[in-house]
Amino acid sequence: MELKVTNAQRAEILTQALPYIQQYYGKIVVVKYGGNAMINEELKQQVMEDIVLLHLIGVKVVVVHGGGPEISDMLKKIGKESVFLDGLRVTDKETVDIVQMILAGKINKNLVSLIEQKGGKAMGISGIDGHMIEAEMKDERYGYVGTITKVNTEPVCDLIEKGYIPIVSTVGCDMEGNTYNINADTAAAFIAGALKAERLISMTDITGVLRDKDDPDSVIHCMDIAEAKTLFADGIICGGMIPKVECCIEAINMGVERVTILDGRVPHALLLETLTDEGAGTMVIRDKSEAGL
Numbered sequence: 001m002e003l004k005v006t007n008a009q010r011a012e013i014l015t016q017a018l019p020y021i022q023q024y025y026g027k028i029v030v031v032k033y034g035g036n037a038m039i040n041e042e043l044k045q046q047v048m049e050d051i052v053l054l055h056l057i058g059v060k061v062v063v064v065h066g067g068g069p070e071i072s073d074m075l076k077k078i079g080k081e082s083v084f085l086d087g088l089r090v091t092d093k094e095t096v097d098i099v100q101m102i103l104a105g106k107i108n109k110n111l112v113s114l115i116e117q118k119g120g121k122a123m124g125i126s127g128i129d130g131h132m133i134e135a136e137m138k139d140e141r142y143g144y145v146g147t148i149t150k151v152n153t154e155p156v157c158d159l160i161e162k163g164y165i166p167i168v169s170t171v172g173c174d175m176e177g178n179t180y181n182i183n184a185d186t187a188a189a190f191i192a193g194a195l196k197a198e199r200l201i202s203m204t205d206i207t208g209v210l211r212d213k214d215d216p217d218s219v220i221h222c223m224d225i226a227e228a229k230t231l232f233a234d235g236i237i238c239g240g241m242i243p244k245v246e247c248c249i250e251a252i253n254m255g256v257e258r259v260t261i262l263d264g265r266v267p268h269a270l271l272l273e274t275l276t277d278e279g280a281g282t283m284v285i286r287d288k289s290e291a292g293l
Contacts, residue, residue: 013178017275025058027198032188034066050270052120066184067107091181123164125177126174130155135172135180146180150192189247193254203264207283224288248284
């Protein structure tokens with residue numbers, strides 16, 4: 001049954017969003033876009049609508065994206081097996097060329113096109129452009145997987161200043177011209193930190209950080225760095241959630257006010273997180289007592 005919303009209710013919803021609009025007006029919010037929200041077509045359309053709406057009300061949105069599944073699909077098409085070590089894609093010279101082609105080419109330009117279709121104004125760049133993401137080889141065992149050594153914010157800041165939504169693909173480079181595959185969560189944390197963003201929102205495929213991994217209702221809605229370290233020690237934050245939370249802490253230590261691991265499967269999760277009290281995931285902050293929580 002379709003929910004009927006009266007004009008008065010619409011006005012009330014908009015009024016309730018006003019303090020949040022005021023809070024984020026003119027501020028930088030970095031969105032790490034990936035997971036199910038990138039694969040599911042309906043969710044993808046909603047995310048693009050959310051990004052355009054936030055941009056139009058004065059939020060300086062920067063989108064940082066990965067694209068692991070599409071890279072794996074392309075490697076499979078050319079008869080190359082995807083190999084992972086410690087959760088990272090082993091990236092030889094041929095694979096890094098595929099990574100660059102898929103991330104900086106196909107996915108990046110598709111996202112720019114989608115935002116333009118929704119009435120936004122976007123520009124796609126990669127970490128190679130303007131040497132934005134400088135990197136070095138993490139470990140020879142992983143091949144061309146990069147550790148970020150520096151983020152040059154000038155290309156992104158120039159685009160923001162000219163009214164564009166920057167769409168950043170996570171490939172990096174060094175001074176010798178080598179290209180590196182960069183983990184999207186790590187890249188988003190470093191970019192948000194370098195931009196001194198108000199928020200970093202990392203879209204993912206799970207409800208958030210769970211106190212009990214078998215109970216989806218046990219989501220921890222807010223935690224600070226001290227709590228996160230305790231949860232690491234107790235084994236509650238484990239597996240694939242470890243690097244995600246580590247990236248949250250890294251971003252906060254670099255100056256980001258708040259970081260949210262957001263459930264990207266929730267319709268219009270970005271708007272719920274930024275413009276309502278409800279939210280949809282786990283928020284990480286520096287210190288709850290300092291924040292009055």
